[in-house]
Amino acid sequence: LAKTTQPISMDSYEGQEVNITCSHNNIATNDYITWYQQFPSQGPRFIIQGYKTKVTNEVASLFIPADRKSSTLSLPRVSLSDTAVYYCLVGDNAGNNRKLIWGLGTSLAVNP
Amino acid sequence: DTGVSQDPRHKITKRGQNVTFRCDPISEHNRLYWYRQTLGQGPEFLTYFQNEAQLEKSRLLSDRFSAERPKGSFSTLEIQRTEQGDSAMYLCASSFRGPGTYEQYFGPGTRLTVT
Numbered sequence: 001l002a003k004t005t006q007p008i009s010m011d012s013y014e015g016q017e018v019n020i021t022c023s024h025n026n027i028a029t030n031d032y033i034t035w036y037q038q039f040p041s042q043g044p045r046f047i048i049q050g051y052k053t054k055v056t057n058e059v060a061s062l063f064i065p066a067d068r069k070s071s072t073l074s075l076p077r078v079s080l081s082d083t084a085v086y087y088c089l090v091g092d093n094a095g096n097n098r099k100l101i102w103g104l105g106t107s108l109a110v111n112p
Numbered sequence: 113d114t115g116v117s118q119d120p121r122h123k124i125t126k127r128g129q130n131v132t133f134r135c136d137p138i139s140e141h142n143r144l145y146w147y148r149q150t151l152g153q154g155p156e157f158l159t160y161f162q163n164e165a166q167l168e169k170s171r172l173l174s175d176r177f178s179a180e181r182p183k184g185s186f187s188t189l190e191i192q193r194t195e196q197g198d199s200a201m202y203l204c205a206s207s208f209r210g211p212g213t214y215e216q217y218f219g220p221g222t223r224l225t226v227t
Contacts, residue, residue, distance in 0.1 A: 042218075
């Protein structure tokens with residue numbers, strides 16, 4: 001099972017772009033990379049998922065280099081409400097995502 | 113569809129008592145997961161159902177924990193003879209196994225406090 005490594009915490013200011021990088025050196029061929037957001041006392045919320053290159057949705061972008069050993073979640077123009085913990089996970093999208101291993105995540109603090 | 117719901121949202125119990133939590137997944141989702149999360153940690157996988165079948169159970173889960181999903185709809189998680197170390201947030205998530213992405217949709221959680 002692929003493990004991930006992320007910074008424990010990050011600080012930013014409103015309006016800035018935030019990039020959170022995750023390392024997953026042992027990612028398997030069938031693994032997808034998924035990011036979740038969690039606010040205090042709430043369940044995690046899916047943000048974005050990708051396999052390679054770049055994925056963009058209305059919330060974020062996900063950049064994945066060719067070797068797929070890392071990925072970067074990009075949050076454009078963050079606001080105070082983006083203060084949360086962000087988790088990076090890797091897993092087999094074909095059916096084994098029940099074994100996703102959740103690390104400590106990255107605690108993002110957005111300051112005014 | 114109102115998403116994944118969990119009941120109760122909070123539970124305080126005395127050590128040694130049994131507790132049961134309920135999870136109602138998104139109706140068309142055939143996969144259901146239970147996680148446990150303590151302060152400052154990521155969710156820890158407990159068990160997983162596909163329809164009514166419990167396909168995996170974490171080795172970290174003691175025999176005091178049991179989960180069911182009758183008829184592949186709602187699920188219950190029971191903890192027998194609770195211990196103070198069981199105090200945590202218990203999260204339920206559901207997903208749909210089919211073409212496309214497999215993101216898990218989480219409920220609000222049940223916070224258990226064992227005194």
